[in-house]
Structure formats: C-alpha cells, structure tokens
Amino acid sequence: MKTKLLAAGAAVVAGGVALWTLSAPASIGGGTLPAAEAGRGEQVFWAGGCASCHARPGSDGAARLELAGGVELKTEFGTFVAPNISPHPTDGIGDWSEADFANAMLHGVSPQGEHYYPAFPYASYARMTPQDVADLFAFLKTLPQVEGRTRDHDLSFPFTLRRGIGLWKRLYVHDQPVVALDAEASDEVRRGRYLVEGPGHCGECHTPRNFAGGSDQAQWLAGAVAAEGDGIVPNITPGEGGIGSWSAGDIAYYLESGFTPDFDSVGGAMVSVQKNMAMLTKEDRDAIAAYLKVVPAEPNGYPARP
Structure with a gap:
C-alpha cells in the first residue's frame, strides 16, 4: 500500500511539473x-x-x-x-x-x-x-x-x-496562415490574407468559438455570437448567409465608406473598425476584398434566430 501511495504521489508531482512546464510563457528573449x-x-x-x-x-x-x-x-x-x-x-x-x-x-x-x-x-x-x-x-x-x-x-x-x-x-x-492558398494565388490575395488573418484580426469576432474560447477555424469567418450581449457578428464568407453576392469592389467600398451594396450603413462595433479600414491605402482595402472572395464558403456559424 505504501509503495502504491508513493507511486501515486510521484505521478501527481510529475504531472504538476509537466503542466507547469507546458504552460510557461514563451519569449523571444532579449532579441x-x-x-x-x-x-x-x-x-x-x-x-x-x-x-x-x-x-x-x-x-x-x-x-x-x-x-x-x-x-x-x-x-x-x-x-x-x-x-x-x-x-x-x-x-x-x-x-x-x-x-x-x-x-x-x-x-x-x-x-x-x-x-x-x-x-x-x-x-x-x-x-x-x-x-x-x-x-x-x-x-x-x-x-x-x-x-x-x-x-x-x-x-x-x-x-x-x-x-x-x-x-x-x-x-x-x-x-x-488559416487559409491555404493555391500556388497561383496572386500577391494581392496573399496580402489580403495577411491583413485579415494577422493585424486585422477579423477572425477574432467573425469566427465562432468553442467552449474554451478558442476560434473554430473549421468555420473561419462564418459569423459568430457576439462576445457581448445577444447580438451576432455576420458571416463574411461567400457561403449562405454571407457576402457571396458582394463583388470585390463592393467589399472594398464598404471598408472605405461604410455603405453596403444596398446602401445600408455600418453599425455597432463595426463602426470603429470601418474608420480604421478607411485609413488604409486603396491597395490594402482591395487586397482584403480579394482575399474575402476566395475564402472557403461557410454557412452561418451562429445559431438560427427565431
């Protein structure tokens, strides 16, 4: 019995050390x-x-x-x-x-x-x-x-x-990168992927999250329940419920002006985001639009509304 208790205690200690090691903050050091x-x-x-x-x-x-x-x-x-x-x-x-x-x-x-x-x-x-x-x-x-x-x-x-x-x-x-692009993908699309997936962090709001708060990349940009309140963040893929009917020009114009193809205007948290996008170069807004036209089409990633 004593041997079993010692073995169990050693396993617990070893597990604790492993978790502590695995959870340690990564760093670039003094570079x-x-x-x-x-x-x-x-x-x-x-x-x-x-x-x-x-x-x-x-x-x-x-x-x-x-x-x-x-x-x-x-x-x-x-x-x-x-x-x-x-x-x-x-x-x-x-x-x-x-x-x-x-x-x-x-x-x-x-x-x-x-x-x-x-x-x-x-x-x-x-x-x-x-x-x-x-x-x-x-x-x-x-x-x-x-x-x-x-x-x-x-x-x-x-x-x-x-x-x-x-x-x-x-x-x-x-x-x-989240989305794998074909070898023949244009530099514009690759630039758009970088802006959306990296600094633009669009997936942080537009992608559903799991129980642990991690992004479900299998539904990349498919829309999600808003982090606050009971609203939704829209699907911005070409899939059903998304922006497949928008042209690349429509997307770029929305980022610049805040107006949709139906002349509705930007609202909610996206107001501030659109102000940021309006400050980008035309080339970068066009690149974002080009990327959003080639991301995998996904159905809405949030529960249907009654």
Missing part, C-alpha cells in the same frame, strides 16, 4: 526587432485596429490617437478592460523595450513574464511579421503621452489564474 520606420507603422496601426480598443470610449478624430484605454469587453469569462498603451513612461508603455513589445504582440506575454488574456488578440497578431511589429512600435512612440491607468479586469475564479493560459496558447496560438 531586437528590425530597423523600424514610424511612417510605415501608422498603416499597421490602422490595420491592427489599435484605436478601437485603446482610445477612450467614444473618441473620434485626433482623439483616437490618445491611447488611454478604458474600453470594456463584457464576456462570459468576466469583464476585460483595455489598458493605456500610450507612450507615457509609467501609465502606458513608454518604458517598454522592443523585446517587451514583440513578446506582447507575438506571444501574448507581458514585460513581467505573465500571460496576457486573449481578449488582447495576439492569437492573430502572432501571424504578423517582425517588421510590422517594429514599425508599429515606432509609430506608437510618436503618439501623445496620456496619464492615468485603467482599472483591472473583473474576473472570477478560475479565470484569475493566468498560468493556465499557457495551455490554451498551445492549442490556439500559432503563426501559420
């Missing part, structure tokens, strides 16, 4: 990013939708560049609060190193070595190039310093335990 250019970083900023979450709620115009944070995302896991990411040296990210920023964007790890919650869409940002990350960081450092820290997230146990996020990351965070 540096490529030489950066803030001008390029501005386009990455808009593609990445930084202002949608990190500007003060309701901000417009130049105020969207004051990244004080404060937007709240109320989910079944609790309420997540977007932090101040202005270059303020104590209340924002002004004292971060390049490695700190790269670890946050590509690995979801804080300067203190803790996992960030995936309400911060690093599961998509993990597909970004180091060059774009470097350029974005350079641009952020040119923005106004804003005083004031946001309040903490409001979460209940066990979601207060960040270490377990390391296991979630092993399942849902990787740097490979």
